[in-house]
Amino acid sequence: MTHPIPRTRIQEKNRARVLEAALEVFSRAGFRGxxxxxxxGEAGLSKPNLLYYFASKEDIHVTLLEGLVDxxxxxLREMRAEGDPQAELLAYVRRKLQMSRDFPRESxxxxxxxxxxxxxxxxxxxxxxxxxxxxxxxxxQAWMDAGKIAPSDxxxxxxxxxSLTQHYADFDVQxxxxxxxxxxPIDEAExxxxxxxxxxxTP
Amino acid sequence: MTHPIPRTRIQEKNRARVLEAALEVFSRAGFRGxxxxxxxGEAGLSKPNLLYYFASKEDIHVTLLEGLVDxxxxxLREMRAEGDPQAELLAYVRRKLQMSRDFPRESxxxxxxxxxxxxxxxxxxxxxxxxxxxxxxxxxQAWMDAGKIAPSDxxxxxxxxxSLTQHYADFDVQxxxxxxxxxxPIDEAExxxxxxxxxxxTP
DNA sequence: AATTCTTTTGACCAAACGGTCAAGAGCACG
DNA sequence: CGTGCTCTTGACCGTTTGGTCAAAAGAATT
Numbered sequence: 001m002t003h004p005i006p007r008t009r010i011q012e013k014n015r016a017r018v019l020e021a022a023l024e025v026f027s028r029a030g031f032r033g034x035x036x037x038x039x040x041g042e043a044g045l046s047k048p049n050l051l052y053y054f055a056s057k058e059d060i061h062v063t064l065l066e067g068l069v070d071x072x073x074x075x076l077r078e079m080r081a082e083g084d085p086q087a088e089l090l091a092y093v094r095r096k097l098q099m100s101r102d103f104p105r106e107s108x109x110x111x112x113x114x115x116x117x118x119x120x121x122x123x124x125x126x127x128x129x130x131x132x133x134x135x136x137x138x139x140x141q142a143w144m145d146a147g148k149i150a151p152s153d154x155x156x157x158x159x160x161x162x163s164l165t166q167h168y169a170d171f172d173v174q175x176x177x178x179x180x181x182x183x184x185p186i187d188e189a190e191x192x193x194x195x196x197x198x199x200x201x202t203p
Numbered sequence: 204m205t206h207p208i209p210r211t212r213i214q215e216k217n218r219a220r221v222l223e224a225a226l227e228v229f230s231r232a233g234f235r236g237x238x239x240x241x242x243x244g245e246a247g248l249s250k251p252n253l254l255y256y257f258a259s260k261e262d263i264h265v266t267l268l269e270g271l272v273d274x275x276x277x278x279l280r281e282m283r284a285e286g287d288p289q290a291e292l293l294a295y296v297r298r299k300l301q302m303s304r305d306f307p308r309e310s311x312x313x314x315x316x317x318x319x320x321x322x323x324x325x326x327x328x329x330x331x332x333x334x335x336x337x338x339x340x341x342x343x344q345a346w347m348d349a350g351k352i353a354p355s356d357x358x359x360x361x362x363x364x365x366s367l368t369q370h371y372a373d374f375d376v377q378x379x380x381x382x383x384x385x386x387x388p389i390d391e392a393e394x395x396x397x398x399x400x401x402x403x404x405t406p
Numbered sequence: 407a408a409t410t411c412t413t414t415t416g417a418c419c420a421a422a423c424g425g426t427c428a429a430g431a432g433c434a435c436g
Numbered sequence: 437c438g439t440g441c442t443c444t445t446g447a448c449c450g451t452t453t454g455g456t457c458a459a460a461a462g463a464a465t466t
Contacts, residue, residue, distance in 0.1 A: 033235030
């Protein structure tokens with residue numbers, strides 16, 4: 001990275017502008033489909049100016065993804081073992097769905113990276129991610145063992161929450177094409193998913 | 204297209220080789236990340252030779268996607284209104300999951316196209332796809348009205364089947380990273396999804 | 407064997423792309 | 437005002453990439 005820690009307010013502001021523009025372009029076109037010119041144009045900067053703030057296209061992409069994974073996992077971290085199991089899980093579903101509504105581009109950027117085999121993020125998945133999921137799967141398993149929620153595979157339960165919520169961000173165009181105009185997919189999904197998980201989890 | 208209808212057996216064979224190679228490359232790198240050289244190399248042809256069979260990179264991509272959408276929707280078409288509702292839906296889930304196992308590259312190619320906003324397939328979604336889904340949603344709604352399965356939104360029910368099954372193809376690396384080695388994700392998913400949909404659908 | 411049609415390829419091209427550089431503009435501060 | 441620092445940019449460069457072309461190599465047909 002060119003500037004590990006932004007010094008001035010101008011740097012902070014312009015780095016943020018670049019990342020915002022890059023998110024837009026990367027999520028729409030993929031890593032390879034995004035061009036520095038397109039990102040610079042979207043950010044309202046010249047290309048050399050953009051490269052003054054970031055060392056390379058890959059640098060931008062990595063910076064974007066690093067910031068992403070943390071925010072992506074936050075809702076799972078917030079799930080408390082001490083809370084009411086069913087309420088905790090349903091709250092997790094709602095938080096994840098809210099993220100699909102508020103940060104669809106982030107979700108799509110992440111999805112593309114994974115679909116392509118995580119070539120630029122790979123390592124962290126098998127360590128950090130696995131550790132957190134294993135821990136929370138343990139919590140869920142304990143809830144099941146205690147008879148608080150119906151038994152099923154905790155890992156796949158977590159996958160199902162990811163898949164069902166992220167679907168509304170990642171496959172947005174398809175969902176909208178099928179539902180037709182004048183509908184709010186995520187609003188409808190909230191009710192549907194509450195039904196689904198209530199039925200799945202209730203002992 | 205250069206050759207709307209392949210005439211000779213050589214053409215048929217080589218077009219098939221190109222499409223197989225292109226599927227591999229496109230699904231791993233995305234449309235823009237795939238190069239004609241990479242596809243040609245994978246197919247064991249020279250680049251000009253490849254362009255003898257297809258007019259352009261886009262031609263290959265479109266041909267691939269056209270053939271895909273049909274196969275992708277086949278399992279849904281097979282769902283019969285006359286059958287036992289719960290059995291029909293569970294069979295649909297199993298067929299879709301089987302497709303994630305047998306055709307993961309196809310799933311990932313399709314996923315990338317949708318995630319990027321379906322820029323090269325767009326039109327068909329709002330017409331053909333919507334028509335089929337609306338029809339089947341009607342069937343499901345009738346089943347619910349008759350009290351054969353528990354009520355929920357039929358469109359979102361179909362979305363949930365797509366999302367939960369395709370997840371195992373599209374996010375394969377993530378699933379494997381979390382589960383660790385020596386496990387068969389789709390094999391495990393079969394049991395989990397049967398539990399999930401049985402609980403969701405049983406009145 | 408000659409002819410014709412299909413298939414294959416090496417050489418080539420223009421455009422697009424990621425990235426560099428040197429020089430200038432803006433700005434803070436003694 | 438001058439000095440030094442941050443920021444910005446036009447011009448440029450080497451490489452990659454999608455695509456062309458003319459000519460050669462194979463098949464098929466007579």
